[in-house]
Amino acid sequence: MSSAEDDEFAAFVAARGTSLLRVAYLTSGDEGEAExxxxxxxxxxxxxWDRVRYDNPEPYVRRIIVNTSIDRARRRAILRIIPMHTPPEPSPYETDVDLRHVLMGTLRAxxxxxxxxxxxxxxxxxxxxQTAEILGCSAGTVKSQASKALARLRTALGGRSSEGMIRNVHA
Incomplete structure (x- = not known):
């Protein structure tokens, strides 16, 4: 790779690295695994890079992160070493921080x-x-997987709006 291409790649990592690390963390649920x-x-x-740089490289990297995370989770499931975390029961006095912990625990599960x-x-x-393209599936699969996941999150949050909570938890 030429020096200009190296600089271009370094600029991409500097600009999008934090966002991509967040995607990796949220898909894996573990800081070390995310890194x-x-x-x-x-x-x-x-x-x-010589092939990817002409298009928007971020979706390409996101797709690698998601697919690698799914592959690793499948391997762990085969070996039966996936830790299953049970989210704590919500208390009547819980704070937003408690809700975040419940949400993140349920997300990991x-x-x-x-x-x-x-x-x-x-x-x-x-x-x-866009999600379907990254995951290599149909938009209908995205809709059904989102529906199932939101139902589980809603149950864990005691009927609260899981979509609003998800969007606001990282704000």
Missing amino acids: DLLQTALERAYRN LPPRQRAVIVLRYWEDLSEA
Whole structure:
């Protein structure tokens, strides 16, 4: 790769790295895993930078993050080492911080594909079509996975609006 391409890649990472790390964290639920996912995605993007740089490279990197996260979760499920966290019961005196903990715990407990849909649709505010493209599925699959995931989140939040909570939790 030329020096100009290296500089272009470094500028992309500097500009979008934090956002991509957030996607990695939300899809994996673990800081260390998120850093590994981002490193893997950036390494793959760097190897293909001459091809990827002409389009918008961010969706390409997001897709790598999401797919790698799903693959790793499947491998852990096969080995049966996925920790299942039970969200705490909401108390009548809970604060927004408590709600965030419940939401994040429930998000971590979602199946990887549902978690990816929620992260991309509501945290990253992507359209159904954009989310479907990143996940390599149909818009209908995105809708059904979002519906199932939101129902689980709504139950964990005691009937509160999960969509509004999801959009506001990282604000």
